[in-house]
Amino acid sequence: MRSFRCRVCDSELFFENSACVTCGSALGFSREERAIVPVDAEGRYVDASGLVWHRCRNRLLNGCTWLARFEGGQCSACDLTRTRPNDADTQGLAQLARAEAAKRHLVVELDARGFSTEGLAFDMLSSTSLWSEGVVIGHADGVVTIDVAETDDARRERIRAELGEPYRTMLGHLRHEVGHFVQYRLVTGGDLLERYRELFGDESADYQAEIDRHYAEGPPEGWEASYLSAYATMHPFEDFAETFAHYLHISDTCETAAEQGLVTVAPAAFGSFRDLVRGVWIPLAIALNQINRSMGKDDVYPFVIPEPVLDKLDFVARLAFAGSGDMQ
Incomplete structure (x- = not known):
């Protein structure tokens, strides 16, 4: 992950920052510029061509800091998620926030390395949800299914030990399953x-x-x-x-x-x-x-x-x- 600097005060920023801790400027991530940019009090950013961008509507839902093309809309990273825990599933929504953060990291990686996300979608489901009928992590025809319950460190470590795996992370799941998508496409x-x-x-x-x-x-x-x-x-x-x-x-x-x-x-x-x-x-x-x-x-x-x-x-x-x- 590349380093970022605040465009207002030149302080160091980190990928998920929604505000600069030094100058207090509100921030958003521009996928098009691959940069963290300042936004105004209404969450707007005007790019070099004059286009107006808006903070993603999912900032409070899943912590998304990315910019969307239309006011009240969601960003292109959130657009990739076709299914998520429902609004009544408070535990699932808490798990979703960490899983979506890992997914945004993945999308930046794919962009930087020239891999298209066209045709890719994610079902972000929770195996611990009252509404769940079981979740199997996998890929089929461009759709990646992720068990967001594995954002819980203790749960994920228990599964890792049971399966005798040397490594198991949410970002690792996403990278592996998108590997299936890349093979499917290319x-x-x-x-x-x-x-x-x-x-x-x-x-x-x-x-x-x-x-x-x-x-x-x-x-x-x-x-x-x-x-x-x-x-x-x-x-x-x-x-x-x-x-x-x-x-x-x-x-x-x-x-x-x-x-x-x-x-x-x-x-x-x-x-x-x-x-x-x-x-x-x-x-x-x-x-x-x-x-x-x-x-x-x-x-x-x-x-x-x-x-x-x-x-x-x-x-x-x-x-x-x-x-x-x-x-x-």
Whole structure:
């Protein structure tokens, strides 16, 4: 995540700031400018072309700080959510706010890396709601379903431990499921399919049968030499989605580290994603893990990246350019 500065007093700002803590200016996030901008007392911002923007109507509902094109309207990030907890579900709405914050972070990442959100929608549901009939996190035909109940740290950690996962976050869920969407839009049936199959395997393998096999038998012996996680071994779809999620993990963290002066080489200076991983990410991840251990915390990045995964990450990174032609 890049650094932001207040346009009124030049103080440092953070992505979710709704007001500058130094000068008190009210703020909004402009997706078009990829910047935090000051708004007037009525929540309006006039851009360089003279267009008037308005604070999203969902600021009090889910904490959204983004700008909408019309007064009383909602922003383009909130437009992506087609289903949410109903107004009587106070617990679900509290969970929604944290999930939507993670989703806005994701949208900025996708924009910055050239991935279109056209055709993407989110069902933000809560498995702890009185109105819930069960929520399964997943993707189908452009719709990502998220269980906002997993914004509760204790609940999410319990599930992570039960499933034996090394990592589980709300942003991680979103990155993984959008990975399925990206494959659905850019890879399946396209010109890249042959190379995809060389790297990830035959996606036409029966998905349900592979799920059943995975949970009955576990990952294949020696999977660590070719995959990022045991979950990635389940099916080529899951291998791709895991790889895409890690592409965003790595890209975003390296960019943030550069913005904060923790690394001296700009990520954009590397000719390939493989080189960025080797030159910046691996030493940075080791350092961050050691810092967390010094604080008695778990590793920030509890993964090892084997050589075949570098090829997969390179493939995903190049998709940004393949899909930039239909960027909204």
